[in-house]
Amino acid sequence: xxxxxxxxxxxxxxxxxxxxxxxxxxxxxxxxxxxxxxxxxxxxxxxxxxxxxxxxxxxxxxxxxxxxxxxxxxxxxxxxxxxxxxxxxxxxxxxxxxxxxxxxxxxxxxxxxxxxxxxxxxxxxxxxxxxxxxxxxxxxxxxxxxxxxxxxxxxxxxxxxxxxxxxxxxxxxxxxxxxxxxxxxxxxxxxxxxxxxxxxxxxxxxxxxxxxxxxxxxx
Ligand code: HEM
Ligand code: HEM
Numbered sequence: 477x478x479x480x481x482x483x484x485x486x487x488x489x490x491x492x493x494x495x496x497x498x499x500x501x502x503x504x505x506x507x508x509x510x511x512x513x514x515x516x517x518x519x520x521x522x523x524x525x526x527x528x529x530x531x532x533x534x535x536x537x538x539x540x541x542x543x544x545x546x547x548x549x550x551x552x553x554x555x556x557x558x559x560x561x562x563x564x565x566x567x568x569x570x571x572x573x574x575x576x577x578x579x580x581x582x583x584x585x586x587x588x589x590x591x592x593x594x595x596x597x598x599x600x601x602x603x604x605x606x607x608x609x610x611x612x613x614x615x616x617x618x619x620x621x622x623x624x625x626x627x628x629x630x631x632x633x634x635x636x637x638x639x640x641x642x643x644x645x646x647x648x649x650x651x652x653x654x655x656x657x658x659x660x661x662x663x664x665x666x667x668x669x670x671x672x673x674x675x676x677x678x679x680x681x682x683x684x685x686x687x688x689x690x691x692x693x694x695x
Pocket of ligand 1: 489
């Protein structure tokens with residue numbers, strides 16, 4: 477068991493990031509190949525000006541009209557996405573592991589603050605689940621896999637929280653934590669999580685079409 481933990485906390489971390497990186501390059505390659513083959517007419521109206529105009533408009537909280545129509549959902553989603561990136565990157569336990577193995581380190585969050593922010597992420601994920609069950613127009617579009625994705629994101633936060641508090645079976649909980657974190661990182665390029673990289677391109681495309689073709693705003 478000891479050497480298994482060493483493996484998943486050592487080489488497996490690098491394997492996960494390598495798969496994440498290679499998978500991302502591969503997916504980008506495939507997307508651009510598909511666009512070139514099937515929809516290369518979009519290049520006639522793709523515009524840097526309208527792309528960045530749309531990306532920046534959508535980065536400002538509550539600036540787009542549709543976000544103001546569902547302020548609770550977008551507010552929670554905005555906070556969720558910020559914390560999803562910030563908490564694991566600036567978590568003391570994570571930075572300490574990197575410092576021990578690579579001598580890399582950077583500023584960290586206070587543990588109590590990080591613990592509270594972790595709870596907020598978990599609550600946001602529960603909110604996303606409930607929304608998919610109770611809002612009729614969302615429910616209509618929801619498949620079982622949508623819940624699986626939410627659970628895959630929830631697992632590293634939930635098990636990280638359990639590990640930090642050492643409620644029970646600490647070693648096992650840490651093991652599940654590390655494996656679920658690695659699973660999430662590996663799955664990003666190959667699943668819906670790839671929206672992380674596609675989101676700016678979706679905005680660039682919509683922004684260009686609205687700005688250049690329809691002379692309209694897309695927010
Ligand atoms: C990739 C390998 C990973 C390793 C080796 C790792 C390792 C750890 C360790 C050792 C802890 C501390 C447990 C303790 O306090 O005793 C921890 C906590 C935590 N980890 Fe990770 N982790 C990994 C990935 C992730 C990922 C991908 C996420 C989220 C996306 C994540 C989120 C968290 C959170 C939120 C906590 C603590 C929560 C709290 O204090 O309430 N971890 N992790
Ligand atoms: C950093 C770049 C990212 C951007 C720009 C982005 C953008 C978005 C957008 C536009 C939506 C749909 C509407 C909304 O909820 O506001 C969304 C939903 C979501 N994103 Fe992201 N995302 C990013 C990264 C991630 C990552 C890394 C994950 C998890 C690994 C993630 C998990 C989710 C989940 C679980 C939902 C929707 C929940 C639901 O309604 O079922 N996102 N994201």
